[in-house]
Structure formats: structure tokens, C-alpha cells
Amino acid sequence: MPVTLQQVDQAAWEADAQIRLDLVRIFTDAPPERLPLPVDDFIREHLAGGHLFSCARFNDRLLGAVAVKLDQNAWWLSDLCVRKTTRRRGIGSRLLALVSEAAYAEGSRLYAASSQLPVADQLLLSRLGYRLTQDGDYFELNLLPERGHQ
Numbered sequence: 001m002p003v004t005l006q007q008v009d010q011a012a013w014e015a016d017a018q019i020r021l022d023l024v025r026i027f028t029d030a031p032p033e034r035l036p037l038p039v040d041d042f043i044r045e046h047l048a049g050g051h052l053f054s055c056a057r058f059n060d061r062l063l064g065a066v067a068v069k070l071d072q073n074a075w076w077l078s079d080l081c082v083r084k085t086t087r088r089r090g091i092g093s094r095l096l097a098l099v100s101e102a103a104y105a106e107g108s109r110l111y112a113a114s115s116q117l118p119v120a121d122q123l124l125l126s127r128l129g130y131r132l133t134q135d136g137d138y139f140e141l142n143l144l145p146e147r148g149h150q
Contacts, residue, residue, distance in 0.1 A: 008054075056082070
């Protein structure tokens with residue numbers, strides 16, 4: 001499955017009805033305990049905060065998404081979800097690999113708060129090379145060569 005990365009920010013959300021439909025469908029498929037708010041509120045608040053969604057695109061449709069908050073040196077990931085109809089086909093793994101490549105290209109680190117992740121997501125991150133930080137609060141994927149303190 002040739003999956004590509006689609007970044008969805010406020011402008012993309014407002015400009016493309018298919019993106020809006022697909023993103024709502026992705027998070028509607030999430031187990032109810034996964035999202036802190038109703039789907040529409042969750043998406044709108046995340047985008048209104050200046051954040052984005054990194055999405056897996058296949059055949060002009062978004063199949064999976066992860067919420068991304070950017071700061072100076074890091075991308076903070078949360079709320080990974082893949083459409084029910086395409087789960088167990090490597091979409092989530094491919095999406096996280098694409099996000100890793102994009103963050104690395106920008107010189108950023110990737111983090112995910114471990115306390116907010118279901119066990120299945122923690123296992124996926126571990127399998128993809130993410131490791132818990134020393135204090136165990138965050139998963140980190142360190143793709144950057146050591147450049148001293150960052």
C-alpha cells in the first residue's frame with residue numbers, strides 16, 4: 001500500500017471538504033475512551049491551537065491520523081487512530097515512520113506522553129524504535145545525531 005504523508009493544518013481543514021470528512025471519519029472510529037472531547041470539538045480545538053494532524057493518505061483518502069503539537073525542537077504526538085476498515089494493515093506503522101522522517105528533516109525530535117497512551121500504542125512505539133525517557137514519562141524517538149544539549 002503506497003501511503004504518503006499529508007499534513008493537515010487549519011488552512012487545509014478549511015480548504016478541503018474531503019479532508020474534513022476523512023479526518024472526522026478517522027477519529028469517529030476511535031474507541032470513545034481515546035478522545036478527550038467529541039470528535040468535532042477535538043479536531044477544531046487542536047487546529048485552532050495552531051497544531052496539525054499528520055495523516056496517512058492512500059488513493060486520495062486519509063486513512064489514519066496522529067495529532068501533532070510542534071515546539072522549537074520537538075513534535076509531540078498524541079491520539080493516533082486508523083480507520084477501522086484499514087486497521088491491521090500497517091497504516092499506523094507507516095504513518096509514524098513518515099512522521100519520523102518529516103520531523104528528522106526539520107531537525108526535530110519526536111515525543112509521545114506515555115501516560116496518555118494505551119498499551120497497544122506503547123507496544124507499537126516500542127516496536128518502531130521509540131524508547132521511554134529515563135524518567136519513564138515520555139516515549140522518544142531519537143533520530144538526530146548527537147549535537148550536544150538540545
